[in-house]
Each structure stands twice: as C-alpha cells, then as structure tokens.
Amino acid sequence: MTFVYLLVFGFAATAVLGLITSWIDRKVTARVQYRVGPPFLQPIIDIVKLLGKETVIPAGASKRTFLIAPVIGISGVIAVATLLWVNQFFSEGFMGDWIVAIYLLAIPSLSIILGGFASRNPLASLGASREMKLVIAYELPFILAALVPVINAHSIRLSVIIDSQAGGVFAGNISGILALTVAILCVQAKLALVPFDIPEAETEITGGALIEYSGPGLAIFKLMKNMLFFVLPFFLIILFFGGLRLNGINILWTVLEYVGIVAIITVIRNTNPRVRIDQAVRFFWGPITLIAVVAVVLALKGL
Amino acid sequence: MSLKLKALLKSPWVFHLSTGSCNNCDIEILDCLTPRFDIERFGMLLIGSIKHADVLLITGSCNRMSVERLKALYEQVPKPCLVIAIGTCAGSRGIFKDSYNCPVPLDKIVPVDVYIPGCPPKPEAMIAGVVKLIEKVGGAK
Ligand code: SF4
Numbered sequence: 001m002t003f004v005y006l007l008v009f010g011f012a013a014t015a016v017l018g019l020i021t022s023w024i025d026r027k028v029t030a031r032v033q034y035r036v037g038p039p040f041l042q043p044i045i046d047i048v049k050l051l052g053k054e055t056v057i058p059a060g061a062s063k064r065t066f067l068i069a070p071v072i073g074i075s076g077v078i079a080v081a082t083l084l085w086v087n088q089f090f091s092e093g094f095m096g097d098w099i100v101a102i103y104l105l106a107i108p109s110l111s112i113i114l115g116g117f118a119s120r121n122p123l124a125s126l127g128a129s130r131e132m133k134l135v136i137a138y139e140l141p142f143i144l145a146a147l148v149p150v151i152n153a154h155s156i157r158l159s160v161i162i163d164s165q166a167g168g169v170f171a172g173n174i175s176g177i178l179a180l181t182v183a184i185l186c187v188q189a190k191l192a193l194v195p196f197d198i199p200e201a202e203t204e205i206t207g208g209a210l211i212e213y214s215g216p217g218l219a220i221f222k223l224m225k226n227m228l229f230f231v232l233p234f235f236l237i238i239l240f241f242g243g244l245r246l247n248g249i250n251i252l253w254t255v256l257e258y259v260g261i262v263a264i265i266t267v268i269r270n271t272n273p274r275v276r277i278d279q280a281v282r283f284f285w286g287p288i289t290l291i292a293v294v295a296v297v298l299a300l301k302g303l
Numbered sequence: 304m305s306l307k308l309k310a311l312l313k314s315p316w317v318f319h320l321s322t323g324s325c326n327n328c329d330i331e332i333l334d335c336l337t338p339r340f341d342i343e344r345f346g347m348l349l350i351g352s353i354k355h356a357d358v359l360l361i362t363g364s365c366n367r368m369s370v371e372r373l374k375a376l377y378e379q380v381p382k383p384c385l386v387i388a389i390g391t392c393a394g395s396r397g398i399f400k401d402s403y404n405c406p407v408p409l410d411k412i413v414p415v416d417v418y419i420p421g422c423p424p425k426p427e428a429m430i431a432g433v434v435k436l437i438e439k440v441g442g443a444k
Contacts, residue, residue, distance in 0.1 A: 026343075030341070030343060033338055034338040035338045035341040035343060035344075036341050036343075036344045037341075037343060037344070038343050038344065038346055039344075039346070042313075042314065042346050045310050045313045045314045045346060046314045046346070048306065048310040049307075049310035049311050049313070049314045049357070052306070052307035052310060052311070053311075053357075053381040053382070053383070054381040054382045054383075055381070056354055056379060056381050202350075202351050203351070206351030206352050207350070207351050207352040207355065210352075210355075211351075211352040211354065212352075212354055213354060213355075214354040214355065214381040215381050218354075218355060
C-alpha cells in the first residue's frame with residue numbers, strides 16, 4: 001500500500017500536476033510579456049528530450065555525488081508529496097509529521113547544493129554557496145510562518161490542522177494572513193524564482209549549480225523543481241486553507257486557491273528584478289522575520 | 304522517427320556561440336526572442352550553459368583565437384546536437400575570405416546542419432532556416 005501511495009500519488013500525480021503548474025507559469029510569463037508562450041505539452045517534452053540526451057560528467061568532478069544528487073533531491077520531493085497526499089485523503093498521519101514535512105522540504109535545496117559543489121565548476125560552486133545562504137535566509141521565517149497554523153490548531157499533526165479548519169480557514173485570521181504572506185515569499189525563494197533566483201541567475205552565472213548537468217541528471221532536477229512547484233503551494237493550502245476539499249462547490253474554491261497562489265508567485269516573478277544575495281538575506285532576516293514573529297504572537301493571543 | 308529525436312525537435316534549446324562576429328548577427332538572434340517573433344512558441348529557449356544545449360547557433364568567421372574554444376565547446380555539447388551557421392561569415396567567411404586571421408571556414412571544423420545566409424540574416428530568415436532544419440532532420444529519419 002505504501003508503494004502505491006509513493007508511486008501513484010507521491011510521484012505520478014505530483015509530477016503531472018507539477019508539469020501543468022510549470023506550464024501555467026511559463027504561459028502567464030509569456031502573456032505578461034505580450035508573447036504567445038509554449039504549447040501545453042512543452043514541459044513534458046522538455047523532460048523527455050533531456051532523458052534522451054548524453055550525460056557529460058565534467059573531468060575531475062566527484063562522479064558519484066554528481067550523479068546521485070538529483071536522485072536525492074527528487075526522493076525528498078516524492079517523500080514529502082506522499083506525506084501530504086496521505087494526510088489529505090487517506091489516513092491520520094502520525095504525531096509530528098509537520099516537522100517531517102518541513103525537514104523534507106529542505107532536501108531539494110540540499111541536493112542542489114551537493115550537485116553544485118560536486119561538479120567542479122567555479123560558477124556551480126558560486127551558485128551552490130548562494131543557494132546555501134538563501135536556505136539559511138528563508139528557513140527561519142518559513143518555519144515561523146508554518147508555526148502559526150500549528151498554534152491555531154493546537155496540534156503538530158497535519159491531519160488535525162486540516163480538520164480544525166473545517167469551520168473556518170486560518171487564512172481568515174489576521175495572524176493567518178500575515179503568515180501566508182511570509183510563507184508565499186519564502187516559497188518564492190524555495191523555488192528559486194525571480195527576485196530570489198540568485199543561485200541560478202541565468203544572465204549572471206548561467207544556471208548556477210545546475211550548469212554542469214546534462215541529459216537525465218538535468219531532467220531529474222527539472223522534474224524535481226516542477227514537482228516542488230506543485231508541492232509547496234499544496235503545503236500552503238493544507239496549512240492555511242484547510243487542504244484540498246473535493247466536495248461540491250468547494251472544488252471550485254480549492255482550484256481558485258491553488259491557481260491564486262501560483263498566479264501570485266508568477267506575478268511576483270515577472271514584476272521584480274533579481275536582488276543580490278546580501279539584500280535577500282537582509283530582507284528575510286529583517287522585515288520578513290519580524291512579520292512572521294508578529295504573526296506568531298498574534299496567533300498565541302488567539303487572533 | 305525515434306522518440307528521442309522527436310522530442311529534440313519539439314524543444315530545441317539553443318546556445319549562442321560567437322566566433323568573432325561583428326555582433327550584428329548576435330543582435331538579430333536576440334530579436335528572435337522578442338515578443339514579435341517569440342520562438343518559445345516552438346519550445347525554443349536561449350540557455351546559458353553549453354551542457355544544456357541542443358542546437359548551437361554559430362555566428363562569426365572562426366578566427367584563430369576562437370577556433371580552439373569552438374572545438375572545446377563542440378566537444379562538450381551532449382549529443383545528439385545540431386549546428387546552425389548564422390550569417391554569411393559563419394557560412395562562407397564572407398568578406399573575410401582572404402583574411403590572414405580566418406584560415407578555415409566553419410563547416411571544415413564542425414559539421415553544420417543548416418546555413419542561414421545574410422549579413423545579418425533577418426529573424427524571419429532564421430526562423431525559416433530552423434523550420435527547414437526541423438523538416439530535414441524529421442524527414443530523414
Ligand atoms: S555575417 Fe555580417 S552581420 Fe553577421 S557577423 Fe558577419 S559581418 Fe557581422
């Protein structure tokens with residue numbers, strides 16, 4: 001049964017939804033720039049194409065780490081996706097799965113850091129070290145923001161967090177709105193999208209940590225990012241909107257919430273220039289952490 | 304046609320490689336990305352790393368200094384890959400045919416799949432060239 005969950009929900013469903021999300025993102029970006037944009041199947045075609053290409057391993061790279069890094073990353077995403085799906089639809093989960101989800105969500109970033117450092121390329125190392133700083137920057141406000149639903153629900157189990165929002169979602173409170181704002185900005189950084197695409201910075205360090213990856217390795221990294229693009233908004237919906245509700249009119253709400261979060265992320269990405277890494281760290285540790293702390297305090301007061 | 308090649312033709316990521324061009328061709332390549340022409344419609348993306356490339360867009364007349372880099376870069380492209388020579392310089396060295404600095408034309412150095420003449424070629428000409436390339440490669444297999 002675990003196997004079915006992992007394969008059907010953790011991998012297949014997440015991958016399909018992630019690829020669709022990434023198409024929405026690219027299409028909206030194109031429309032914002034008055035372009036037509038890619039066809040619907042483009043993301044999957046990209047992945048298939050990359051799977052068919054040769055893998056070039058740079059001379060002097062540490063081969064094993066280089067090849068295993070994408071696998072680590074995608075396993076992390078599959079694990080966290082399974083955890084969320086199962087909590088959403090099937091079982092009660094277990095005590096403290098909120099903590100596990102937070103931990104697992106850090107694994108993709110770690111895999112990018114690993115791969116970047118393993119590929120023996122100055123630009124990749126630069127990208128990896130920037131990614132590391134970015135992780136340090138956004139993790140604190142992200143955890144604080146994710147703590148707000150835990151305080152509101154008086155439980156550290158995701159299923160209880162979902163159930164306790166049956167009467168009213170947490171995004172309806174002041175603390176919920178503040179925490180959601182913080183969380184969306186952190187998701188932006190987690191996905192390494194503009195303005196926080198500092199670790200990749202196509203125009204500056206030409207792909208950053210992924211610069212040396214080709215063929216299947218790159219395909220897995222791309223797929224991982226696309227899946228993350230579904231998993232992170234899904235996690236936010238569970239925390240702040242009471243999960244995916246698939247009964248009656250609520251389906252419409254769920255779709256609206258999901259598309260809304262994705263649209264906000266895409267619009268932020270299209271209307272901002274890239275910031276420097278020191279600006280990003282200052283941004284997250286300064287105002288954003290402050291807002292997150294305020295949200296936590298308000299939640300403790302029951303607002 | 305194999306699935307591999309089919310997918311490649313549907314999502315050719317292009318890498319832009321100048322071997323000593325006068326920069327006009329390069330600017331015309333960038334024009335293809337603008338909203339007016341929008342080559343992302345066909346799944347093409349301009350990418351920054353040679354390891355992600357499927358199609359090399361080569362401009363310029365291959366001078367002595369850049370030939371070494373050109374060879375090194377061509378070896379690094381993950382195969383299968385395609386090469387497009389953009390501009391008269393890359394196609395036949397154009398006005399630099401008798402220059403001391405450009406002894407070998409591009410197609411004697413790396414295999415070229417399609418030539419797009421012009422000095423510089425219009426973006427329309429480039430898109431037409433790429434369409435011909437897709438027909439050629441897609442039709443042959
Ligand atoms: S073909 Fe013309 S425009 Fe292009 S690089 Fe050569 S001289 Fe410049």
